[in-house]
Every structure is written in C-alpha cells, then in structure tokens.
Amino acid sequence: MQAQQLAYFLAVAETRHFTRAAELSRVAQPSLSKQIRNLEDELGATLFSRARGNITLTPAGEVLLPLAQRILADMRTARREVQELTGMRRGLLRLGATPSLCGGLLADTLALFHRRFPGIELHVEEGGSRDLVRTMARGELDLALIILPLHSSDPALETRPLLRESLVVASSRDRPSPTSYASMRITDLAETPLVMFRRGYDLREATLQACRRAGFEPRLAVEGGEMDAVLRFVEAGLGLAIVPSMVLRNRPGLRGTPLARPRLSRTIAIAHRKDVEPTHTARMFWHTLTDHLGQLDDTELGADLEVIEVATHPRADT
Incomplete structure (x- = not known):
C-alpha cells in the first residue's frame, strides 16, 4: 500500500468521478484507475461500486476512508515536524477555534506568535466546537480551542481546560x-x-x-x-x-x-489528538497561549471570564 494510492483513493471518494479525480491529482486517468485496482488487490476488497457510471464507496471503502485521511495527514505532520527542527524558520500551524474566540483571545495570541515566529504559516479554521472536533479527528488540525465537555461519541482527544x-x-x-x-x-x-x-x-x-x-x-x-x-x-x-x-x-x-x-x-479548552504528539510548532503556540493567559489582569479578562490554569502546556524547547 502506497501513500500515492491512498491519495488517489481519497480523490475519487471526494469527487465520485475517476476522470475528475485524475485531473485534481494531475495524473492520467488510466494511471489513477490502475493504482486504485492495485490498492484493491492489495486489500483484497473492492473499494468503489461502479454500477451504471455511479461511483459510490463500498462498505470496505467506507472503512478505509477515515483511515486513509489520517494516514496522509500524519505523513504531512511528520514532514512538517522535521522541517520545523530547522529552528522554527518555516512550518505550518493548523488551528481551529470557535467564532467567539477568533475575534478576541485567539487574535491577540496569534499576533504574539507571529511576531516571534514570522516564518510560520498560520491556517485558522473557524467553526462550531463539534465541527472542529470532527475536523481534528480527520487529522486536518494540529490544535483546536473547543468547548467542554466532549460527547461520548467524540474521538479520543487530549484536552486541557483554560478558561x-x-x-x-x-x-x-x-x-x-x-x-x-x-x-x-x-x-x-x-x-x-x-x-x-x-x-x-x-x-x-x-x-x-x-x-x-x-x-x-x-x-x-x-x-x-x-x-x-x-x-x-x-x-x-x-x-x-x-x-x-x-x-x-x-x-x-x-x-x-x-x-x-x-x-x-x-469551559474553553485546548485539544489535540491523543494518538499523535503535537508538533513542535503546535507546542510553541500552546506555550505562547498559556503565557499570554498568565499575563492577563482582571481588567483585561473582565468579570465574566476566569482563567482556570495556565501552566499545563507541553514542554517546548525555545
């Protein structure tokens, strides 16, 4: 099983069309179809139903879909983690937050982080807490500011209450x-x-x-x-x-x-997947966030906001 095969599988699963998937993947359609067949042979199961031109996922394809998303996301994370060891001169931070946090706490923290590490590319996804939890489970976010408690059906996340x-x-x-x-x-x-x-x-x-x-x-x-x-x-x-x-x-x-x-x-918490260690960039952002919270006074917080804890970020070598 090869990463490229999984990428082609995800492209077909998203577009439900082999030709459009090949165009998105910048590969000839016969080559993509061949790699999908090789993947099916490797797994011993058909991944797509091709009846009458309608492309749908088979039960085996439904099982593979979230796993393939996570595998490719983890490979991208590994690549970033190695790049970040060059001294935080470049890299990517994918952060999720609820809309109410984006306009205040997050904006101020991102400004501090950007001044310290201007070479880090920042991607912010704004959405409801449940949406962010699902996005993180797919491996598409490094960290997210979410609302506790998690639901019993939510994926396994490591969370630390902040506010x-x-x-x-x-x-x-x-x-x-x-x-x-x-x-x-x-x-x-x-x-x-x-x-x-x-x-x-x-x-x-x-x-x-x-x-x-x-x-x-x-x-x-x-x-x-x-x-x-x-x-x-x-x-x-x-x-x-x-x-x-x-x-x-x-x-x-x-x-x-x-x-x-x-x-x-x-209760506002910071979260990451339990099965993946936060990247160096993510740890440095966590460090920046908790330091920023620890320096806020009562006037800046207001009467309706209370800091729960600020000393529980993962260790980050600066």
Whole structure:
C-alpha cells in the first residue's frame, strides 16, 4: 500500500468521478484507475461500486476512508515536524477555534506568535466546537480551542481546560430591556422568541438543554446562523440569544444580561489528538497561549471570564 494510492483513493471518494479525480491529482486517468485496482488487490476488497457510471464507496471503502485521511495527514505532520527542527524558520500551524474566540483571545495570541515566529504559516479554521472536533479527528488540525465537555461519541482527544466563561442573554439596545432586574432566570425566556445557532455549535446545545431542564421548549424566531449572523439578528430585534459574554465587546448595539437561575457558563479548552504528539510548532503556540493567559489582569479578562490554569502546556524547547 502506497501513500500515492491512498491519495488517489481519497480523490475519487471526494469527487465520485475517476476522470475528475485524475485531473485534481494531475495524473492520467488510466494511471489513477490502475493504482486504485492495485490498492484493491492489495486489500483484497473492492473499494468503489461502479454500477451504471455511479461511483459510490463500498462498505470496505467506507472503512478505509477515515483511515486513509489520517494516514496522509500524519505523513504531512511528520514532514512538517522535521522541517520545523530547522529552528522554527518555516512550518505550518493548523488551528481551529470557535467564532467567539477568533475575534478576541485567539487574535491577540496569534499576533504574539507571529511576531516571534514570522516564518510560520498560520491556517485558522473557524467553526462550531463539534465541527472542529470532527475536523481534528480527520487529522486536518494540529490544535483546536473547543468547548467542554466532549460527547461520548467524540474521538479520543487530549484536552486541557483554560478558561471558564459566563453565558449571557443578548438583546438589542434599540428594544426595551428583557427584564427590569440585573439578571434573568432561564424560565424568563419561555415566552420570548430566541435566535438560535446552526447545528454543530455548542451554544445551540447549551441553550436547548438549559431550556428543557427548566421545563419548556424554546420558541425560535430564526435558526441556523453563524455567530455574526446571530448577533446581527438580535440587533435587528428578531429575538434574544444566549451567547458568550466576550462576543458583546465592541458591539454597542447589544446588551448582555447575566443568567442567575441557573447561571450558565462554558469551559474553553485546548485539544489535540491523543494518538499523535503535537508538533513542535503546535507546542510553541500552546506555550505562547498559556503565557499570554498568565499575563492577563482582571481588567483585561473582565468579570465574566476566569482563567482556570495556565501552566499545563507541553514542554517546548525555545
């Protein structure tokens, strides 16, 4: 079994077309087809069903797909790791983070890291926590800032809690306040339209579970948005939304009302795959992040953000 054969297999699995896969792989279609047949002979199983021109994965192909993705991702990681030993003069860091973290904590940390290691190429993937966990399982991220706890069906990840953040009820300042008190109860939202995140966001699940534990099913004015869309919908007066407190900074059109009964919060953690050691570049970013957190004072953190721990990054030789 050769890495090139696995790459051709993934190209066909993605395009469901041998000719398009060959074009993407920059190889003649007969050569690609031959390598796929050689791979099938090696494995003793047919990987694609070719009935009537429709290319679909067989059960054996479905089993191989995530394994091939991880094998090729690990090979790229090995190549990067060796290159990075040249002194961090070049390399790649693939980092995932939720939208609320990208605009604040992550941006500041990346700026510090880039000033220290300007030759490192930075790739950031923004998405919901569950989406990032799945992307990391495929070997497409080195590190991710995700929300705990992980679900039982999630892949094996090594996680370290970093921050605990309060969730608040966001409302438009152009509309009357949703309460005359300093805080709200979750039951106060029972008759209020809510703006809901798309599936894959931990905030969606946190909101739905909190409402259901309080004994009601929330009324949804609109659902399916990313963070920026949800905040804009709230500003327009479509409804309220439960969001992290940090996303309301620099949003003068929104107010945040704390939840008192029960108080809702989330734990932000840094994660990597258990079966793959973080690259040298990833360890150096982890080191930069935890050092940055350790230097933040209460004014910079705000009342709704608490550092859990800052001394648990993997050892990084500087």
